[in-house]
Amino acid sequence: MSKILRINTEKLTFNFEDIPAELAGLGGRALTSKMVLNEVPATCHPLGAANKLIMAPGILSGSPAANSGRLSVGAKSPLTGGIKESNSGGFVSQKLARLGIAAVVLEGKPAGDAYSMIVIKKDSVEILPADEYVGMGNYEAIEKLWTTYGAKTGVMCIGQAGEQRLKAASIQQADLKGTPGRAVGRGGLGAVMGSKKIKAIVVDDKGCDRLTMADPDAFKAANKKWVKMLNDHPVTGQGLPGLGTAVLVNVINESGSLPTKNFRDGRFEHAQDISGEKMVENIEARGGIVAEGCHPGCVIKCSQVYNSADGKQLTAGFEYETLWAFGAHTTIKDIDDIAMMDRLCDDYGLDTIDTGVAIGIAMEGGLLEWGDGKAAIELIKEVAKGTGNGKILGNGAAFVGDALGVDRLPVVKRQAFPAYDPRAVKGVGVTYATTPMGADHTAGYGVTANILKVGGDIDPLKKEGNIELSQNLQIATAAIDAAGLCLFVAFAVLDNEDGVQTIVDLINAQYGLSLTPDDVVSLGKSILNDEKEFNKRAGFTKADDQLPDMFDEKLPPHNVDWGFSTDELQETLNF
């Protein structure tokens, strides 16, 4: 991967440039965050011409390494005002890597209203009018693009939310079945793509050779070990393939940390109705798919296809966090209502976490009744219609709270909390508070040692050890995101003394390097330091690295409060 493809969205031109020395060897989040830091003025408007949308495959993307197909997307976030990296599965990462493209950068901003789409092939880059796709949802857009450019083509696109430049707008990727089941969900990156009037990016690697490995035999051996490690671990080998991430509903509910009715309780009385077990029961009864990868080469297969009662696909990639946000958080208990909301979010291009939390905040503010799934579905449909309430909802949870004057807002850096109550899973709570991303479980998933007892055993209800836990996980996660690996490999890696070494072996064999696990730690720290520096320039301070007042309340059933001071939290990323 030796080239950066820059697209000038104002002039509708492009150019390739060689990777400069400073960026050599970087991939995924390491590359996007470094480029955002270097190239985007930290105080610019996120929807202005000075912001850039940067897409980068991981270091291992495009190789046969299992679960290495995550694509990182970076920019200044319209939601948080800080730096953002969000990653997803799909086809694009591996195809860009095979095309030799380390990053695609959308720059500038067109003056008019015309949308374009970008088609990247082995020997061509085309910037085409996208008039016929404007206003189209992602289901229809991807179907049409696959019809035009062939099935299994890499597609990233935005729906009506991104076109309206809403702060909860996602970029969706075509999943293995050609539906928009994979989301670059968090932080409003779809709005940045919309501000640059790019409706879709199509990536086709036809005619490209497989990537050349520096040491093919060593790579093969490392990958064999890697696949076995993932298959052997109970979480990646059984839990996730069996029930998807939705396996967590009952687990987290049992632990007393399933945030219920806008974080008033740690248990939801109807948890069983929105659980992984219930989901799989419906999938099996209705002819869906229980276990599906999010990208080619995935051996964990935590995705699925979920059908409605009439046997047609209702949604795909039905995640725990989505079930929680539209379910326990809002007290909606009909899983089919939740599946419909997941579908609408995929179709319009909305982050399900921020949108689900926003629905709950709209209930808090009296816009609809607690637990009313049908009303929630109608409210989400307002987003595609572009009404006032649609714009309020589509701008995410913090925005809904502001619009309705609600002061009970579970957000950090304006980004909505995911599906774990920070008081009762303190390891992930520390991550919510301190990650440069805004509240984000994937930035340092303390649920591991807190609840699942993977990679250690740290009491989730006490402060002791949880700052260190979050620190270590944030560093490791940044490196995993740079590699283009699925975050879930961490379960196996944390429980296996050869885990990190095996990843290092894969990288060394591919590139002819001699990195050590220490280099992985250094890379993780370097990424976080880049991100902290951007946020500092953007005006963030320690006042932004804490939870809102509402978490001073005690959470049933364990009756725990949050308890960390701002100064304590500042130690998390102090290295």
Add this chain to the structure above:
Amino acid sequence: MSKILRINTEKLTFNFEDIPAELAGLGGRALTSKMVLNEVPATCHPLGAANKLIMAPGILSGSPAANSGRLSVGAKSPLTGGIKESNSGGFVSQKLARLGIAAVVLEGKPAGDAYSMIVIKKDSVEILPADEYVGMGNYEAIEKLWTTYGAKTGVMCIGQAGEQRLKAASIQQADLKGTPGRAVGRGGLGAVMGSKKIKAIVVDDKGCDRLTMADPDAFKAANKKWVKMLNDHPVTGQGLPGLGTAVLVNVINESGSLPTKNFRDGRFEHAQDISGEKMVENIEARGGIVAEGCHPGCVIKCSQVYNSADGKQLTAGFEYETLWAFGAHTTIKDIDDIAMMDRLCDDYGLDTIDTGVAIGIAMEGGLLEWGDGKAAIELIKEVAKGTGNGKILGNGAAFVGDALGVDRLPVVKRQAFPAYDPRAVKGVGVTYATTPMGADHTAGYGVTANILKVGGDIDPLKKEGNIELSQNLQIATAAIDAAGLCLFVAFAVLDNEDGVQTIVDLINAQYGLSLTPDDVVSLGKSILNDEKEFNKRAGFTKADDQLPDMFDEKLPPHNVDWGFSTDELQETLNF
């Protein structure tokens, strides 16, 4: 003034406490900002129980000193997230002072939805149910309150905007005619009052004695000199009484700094149609009032009553900034449409500056057509209806920009710019960038030396001297706001070598002190330091003390850009 009246809005109780030593001698903005700093956690949610709404008469309020009847209101701002002081005329300040009340503090937050109102009299404080006033506009509410409690009673109340806790919600005061013509406009303080479910505060000083002067003869002599100074200055003695603040439309347009069509031009081709001259022509033809004070004891009389063509009051207190915001900024040129919007804002309780700028941003975002006054009126009416678009508009300009994905946003600290283009009136631009209040012309009105050539002559188009100008004016303004004096006295004071000494003489004669002009400067600095400290704790940095990117563009007709660096601006309040 020896007592603080604290109202617990959760328990609906009150208590009086003696002024503690630290606060002795403070009034107005000095007192509200000190108390907000001491008592409100800087990172709390502005609409939560921890915020407080603090009302304080100025040091000279209640005395016969001319133009000393401004009431300061302070809190953490829902609009900016920082400290806020906003002040207005009306009856309340003088009556509180005569009641011996240095501050009224609304604390806590009720759990339910019931509204209350507070009636403060010489020997009683009542907290009464306000059910019959809920949902009522300020015109009707004040009329009803005067009917109940007597004409000329002090009234502060919120309209539908404050009840909805919108970020552009004002608190309106009854003006001399019993209409809601005086606004505690900026920063969403009406939303704080709404969050505490207080619909109105009624203040009646019946039975109170006049304030005792320590040296009555000295006070009388100083006040005589003071009145003469105000009457003799061309701005306070002729310009403002003659045409109100609207005198500025043609002056600022001529200078090339009247921001037109969302700050694209410094001249508006229809300036004449929205000018003070046009306003007075209509007032005289329709039987309104050309010159009216904003509080008893005002000798400047820059307010007015503006009637519609049928001779009925359309609006009152028709300010230059309002004419600009709904006029040149949006390119609406029908002054009666603008007057109707002013009336609606007074009635619903909305800041006309943030609402007017928001209308322009809504035009920028395509929600309505440029220059369409009738559509703008209908959009404002949505606020009272509580629709999605109403909530978007009522949350102010920055919020509208975010809702619609507009990146051309004239705001600092989320507060909309007033009516002077910072590129062509650099002295006020420096104030917009650096005042702890968010973009606010009244915090350091550089238009004085830049355009009006009062108190000096500093080129408005060049950087030289404008940081010093803004610094000096911000210090002086803070002190004037502490005294409870109308800001417009500054015109006379700046041009008169005895000006500051005369204010000091008034204070000394009232309280038996021996302050000097240096003490006034120290007080101003001390206020600003308190405000800076609060904002620092709330997470503000120098990144918040600058203008948005759009001011890098050159402004016609002088083709000037902004030009100040962030570090240069940091010198403004560095003392």
